[in-house]
Amino acid sequence: MRISILGGSGFLGRRLAARLAADGRLGGRAISELTLFDLQPPDPPPAAGFPVQCLGGDIAQLPPAAIPDGTDVVFHLAAVVSAQAEADYELGRRVNLRGTDAVIDRCRRLAAPPRVVFTSSVASFSGGQGAVLADDARQVPANSYGAQKAAAELLLADASRRRFLDAVILRLPTIIVRPGRPNKAASSFVSAILREPLLGLHTDLPVAPDFALWVASPRRAVEWLLHAATMDSAVMGIDRSVNPPGMSVTVAAILHALDAVKPGASALVRRVHDPATEKIVATWPAAFEALRARTLGFAPHEPLVELVRAFIADDLDATRRERGLG
Amino acid sequence: MRISILGGSGFLGRRLAARLAADGRLGGRAISELTLFDLQPPDPPPAAGFPVQCLGGDIAQLPPAAIPDGTDVVFHLAAVVSAQAEADYELGRRVNLRGTDAVIDRCRRLAAPPRVVFTSSVASFSGGQGAVLADDARQVPANSYGAQKAAAELLLADASRRRFLDAVILRLPTIIVRPGRPNKAASSFVSAILREPLLGLHTDLPVAPDFALWVASPRRAVEWLLHAATMDSAVMGIDRSVNPPGMSVTVAAILHALDAVKPGASALVRRVHDPATEKIVATWPAAFEALRARTLGFAPHEPLVELVRAFIADDLDATRRERGLG
Structure with missing residues (x-):
């Protein structure tokens, strides 16, 4: 099984790579190769029992080697996050939207459509304190990051319908606890x-x-990503997005x-x-109600x-x- | 008042231009200039009492003159429609999505944010015969055209929130009766x-x-476009999309x-x-229920x-x- 992680230097990308290296397998199949892609070549996870390729570049000009021929699963985690996308409109659009288009275009060129696990966000919704959002709640984003993520969801669902790829999209809750230091993000x-x-x-x-x-832990987010990579997607129909059970x-x-x-x-x-x-x-x-996620086998928090x-x-x-x- | 129509050669674009020429005014203000843009320079409407500029080009590389300095209202009707967007994925994405980005980028450069009236479509929804869609129904498109339109809605709503422009988006019903001859569109x-x-x-x-x-007439669609161009948009908040009362x-x-x-x-x-x-x-x-449209003053059919x-x-x-x- 060949796997790519786009955004391999990020908070979740690093944890996911380390987990794949530790497991050596995904969905019952041995991992034969892992490719990590980010702006700068990511550090490989420690002690992987399979080859790890590390590439740097602009996702909007995605190098084909970031998703090599024969790739089975792409974790598309690359993003310009909320505060930055609000401060720099072009950059957010370039990475969050054009980057997703580039992923679609690369996947179309593969012999078989890969599973693409994409991280969308609770930030694509509004509604406020009174909201308990149903699974079919409409996304009315109140920030550019959320708007770009919601638009990318539409493009990936359409690309799945056309069989360019096979997307499962997780609208992640606010992930806590993030390591590091306080930053300017509202969250x-x-x-x-x-x-x-x-x-x-x-x-x-x-x-x-x-x-x-609405929150989730990094451990739980990684578990959901692994489940999204290996679950049966056919039962999702044309709606490839899930609100996981945070x-x-x-x-x-x-x-x-x-x-x-x-x-x-x-x-x-x-x-x-x-x-x-x-x-x-x-x-x-x-x-969120998050009933569909439970039906689809995403473990509760x-x-x-x-x-x-x-x-x-x-x-x-x-x-x-x-x-x-x- | 300066007005641009993008997609000025289309079915609705031509009717709208003719109506503006006949009225000479929009929202109580005299029209001082009309710009028509399409792949090839559109024909000007007959007997306009104001200057009409006719430009041709690629909307994804929108020439600034298509939305001149001082433009008050942009009717963004340019689209690759459903059958064509399904047959040619890149072309649909280029016109329906990149074209909308180009409109946003041009509007940002103007001294004052123009009203942008955008035509989205009933094709951005699914649901089938049993559906009576509420105003907050989620768009789950079953075709590329609808997915691109729904994504463009998100980008225009975000651009409005950022005050790059001031969008009012109409998800038009199936418009009947179209003149011409039968074609390969499912509709x-x-x-x-x-x-x-x-x-x-x-x-x-x-x-x-x-x-x-869910249908509407060309006459009614033109009336809705004129209302969308002149109504108070502030009451819409961050949600700039309307299901008009077809x-x-x-x-x-x-x-x-x-x-x-x-x-x-x-x-x-x-x-x-x-x-x-x-x-x-x-x-x-x-x-559709189309209750919001009535509150916003869109006339019934x-x-x-x-x-x-x-x-x-x-x-x-x-x-x-x-x-x-x-």
């Missing part, structure tokens, strides 16, 4: 209120404790889980008013406390080192 | 069962008499209206089995008999001459 606080206190640092909370969010959680519940794992840690979280962030996050839907413990096990030490926190 | 029969008998010619009906369709009619009702206008004419319509066409039209939604009489008044003689039917 930065959702990871920060767990990560920073676990590092012993103060952090700001720009929303009220009863603010609800969790609808309040900020208070997140902080409660934090304190359960590290008593008193939530005292490091300070409520601050931040009207700019409040305006953006007010459009985010708080919950683990409890919040487990999500916090997984961050500690997987990422806390590396984050501490990366940030020079000894 | 060809919907016009043919009125036009051909009125010309005294036999025609084939590939669906059962109780097959229901009519859900059965084939039997269409033939009944035909006989009311020209007794016995429906005897020229022969039921034939055509599984290829049946498969395509089976995905078309038969009805005239009765079918009036639609048939309008075709006779507007197009029958020209169609007869064009087809050498004396």
Whole structure:
């Protein structure tokens, strides 16, 4: 089985590559080759028992070697994310939309249509705190990233109908806990209120404790990606998009889980008013029904406390080192 | 007021230009200049009381003069339609998607964001005979044309949110009666069962008499385009798309209206089995609620008999001459 990961240097791309290297197999078949593609050639995962090709380039001018002849599965995770796509319209359109067109065009040239697992986003929806979105809810994006992702979904579904490729599209929830440091993304606080206190640092909370969010852990996201790569897609018909079964959680519940794992840690979280962030996050839907995903075999989410413990096990030490926190 | 029509040689573009020439005004303001753009320079409308510029070119490489500085309203009607977009994937994507990107990019360069009236289509939906689609129904296109139109809607709504332009998007029903001759489009029969008998010619009906369709007349479509050009768009918020109030009619009702206008004419319509066409039209939604459009001031549809009489008044003689039917 030949696999490509586009966006192989990203947060999920690196975890997915490491997981494939550890497993050596996908869907019961041995992995014979892995290709990683990103702006700069990604680092190969440690200890892969199969050849790993690492390529750099512009996804809108996708080099054919990024999806070699005979590729069975493409994980298309390459994206310009929300804050950047909002700041740089052309760049977002180029990567999120033209990049997807380039993936379609390359897949058309293969002898057999590969499975393409694409990550769309909860950011392609609006609806706000009152929303519990059904599986057939319409995407009315309130940001350029979400609009580009929703448009890319349409193009991939159409390419699947035409049998250029065989897409399964996951509209990922907000993924927490992201390692690293706080950034300017409006969603930065959702990871920060767990990560920073676990590092012993103060952090700001720009929303009220009863603010609800649709979230998932990196571990669960990787499991969903693997399932999307190997499931039967024929049952999806022409609708190739899935809202996977994340969790609808309040900020208070997140902080409660934090304190359960590290008593008193939530005292490091300070409520601050931040009207700019409040305006953006007010459009985010708080919950999804996600019934179709369960029918399609996507596993439900683990409890919040487990999500916090997984961050500690997987990422806390590396984050501490990366940030020079000894 | 400066106006551009992209797709100025098309069925609706020509009618719209003629109407603007006849009115001399739009939304209470005098028209100072009209620009018509298409693959080849369109013919100017007869007897316009203002300058008309006619340009030809590739919309994906839109010449700036197609939307001159100071343009107030752009009617973006340029499209590769359903049968052609299905036959030629690259061409459909180039015109329907890249063309829309080019329109967005040109509008961004203007001193003030122009109103952009864009024609999307009922073909961006599926659902079939059982469907009565609500205004927030999700677009699950079953053809490339519909997928490209739905993607273009997302890009135009995002460009409106960013204030690059000010879009109002009409998802037009199947427009009947089209003049000319039968073609290979799956929807060809919907016009043919009125036009051909009125010309005294036999025609084939590939669906059962109780097959229901969502239709509108060319006259009504032009009225909606004019309303979309001048209405208050602020009340639409970030959702710039409207399902205008067409009519859900059965084939039997269409033939009944035909006989009311020209007794016995429906005897020229022969039921034939055509599984290829049946498969395509089976995905078309038969009805929409179209409540939002009424709130936004789009006028409801005239009765079918009036639609048939309008075709006779507007197009029958020209169609007869064009087809050498004396």
